[in-house]
Amino acid sequence: MKLMLATFFTAVTLPCVADLPITQDELVRRTQELYDALVPAHQAPWKKYFADDCIFADEKGRLFDKPKLIADIKSLPTGYSGTIKIENAQSRIIGNTAILSYDADETETIFGQNLKARYHITDTWLERNGNWQIIASQAHRYYEDPAVGKGDxxxxxxxxxxxxxxxxxxxxxxxxxxxxxxxxxxxxxxxxxxxxxxxxxxxxxx
Structure with a gap:
């Protein structure tokens, strides 16, 4: 009986988590985790989810490698806070490559006044050795008139x-x-x- 069981488990390849493709929901969850980490300047998710050889292009056209990207994550000045929420996500997942394209709605609060901006971002995730990481990211800013505030x-x-x-x-x-x-x-x-x-x-x- 022991021999038969050993033969059975040797012959059958059981799927493991690393073999399963990543889902859009998981990509969105990880990406939201990145944005939620910005205000407290929590660098750990960015170190985890960006590949060491990544390329990051921000909405101003600036290029960052991973060390520069991580170094750019700093605490906001006193009186500043904000949130970024993901909207309208779409994905294409083929083999060990996943592309996530989405809008990022930003609300920045500066001494009690809210400023809003919208960006469109496309991230390319690559799976290597069972680990999904962003290998390339590019953002551009939608132009929209700001909300009219109160002037004196x-x-x-x-x-x-x-x-x-x-x-x-x-x-x-x-x-x-x-x-x-x-x-x-x-x-x-x-x-x-x-x-x-x-x-x-x-x-x-x-």
Whole structure:
């Protein structure tokens, strides 16, 4: 009987966890774990889930290897906090390669004021020796107008003036009623408050 059992288990290859393909749910779970670790500057998940030979390209086009990526994970300044949540995830999993593409919705809180941004990120996971890690990651930022904050028209007078951005490049900041505007070559655009001291033009990034 012992001989028969030994023969049976030798002949049959039982599946192990490492042989099973990773799932989209598991990829999303691991990725969310990475983002949840950013605010407390917890580097362990990033060391665990990024391959030693990875390439990471952020939304500004900067390239990082793993040491630079890990070194960039630092505690937020006092008064800052935030969250990043994964949305609209899609994946393709073939053999030992998995691609996860998703939106990352970021809410950053700066001294009580919320700022929002959205990114689209594509991660390539590679399984080596039963271990799934990110070998490449690339992000880009969706441009969306920030939520309009609350400005104080009584303070707008402090911004009035002509500003030279470069030689021959000037902008004038003026007020009309309770609106703050920027004027160039006779064209006026309203400056909308993102915070009490940060303004933007509708549909214009930067």
């Amino acid at each position: 028209p009584k303070k707008f007078a402090a911004y009035i003036g002509t500003y030279e951005l470069a030689s021959g490049q000037t902008r004038s900041v003026i007020t009309e009623g309770d609106k703050l505007l920027v004027e160039r070559n006779g064209k006026k655009e309203q400056l909308l408050p993102e915070t009490s001291e940060i303004f933007f033009r509708k549909g214009v990034e930067g």
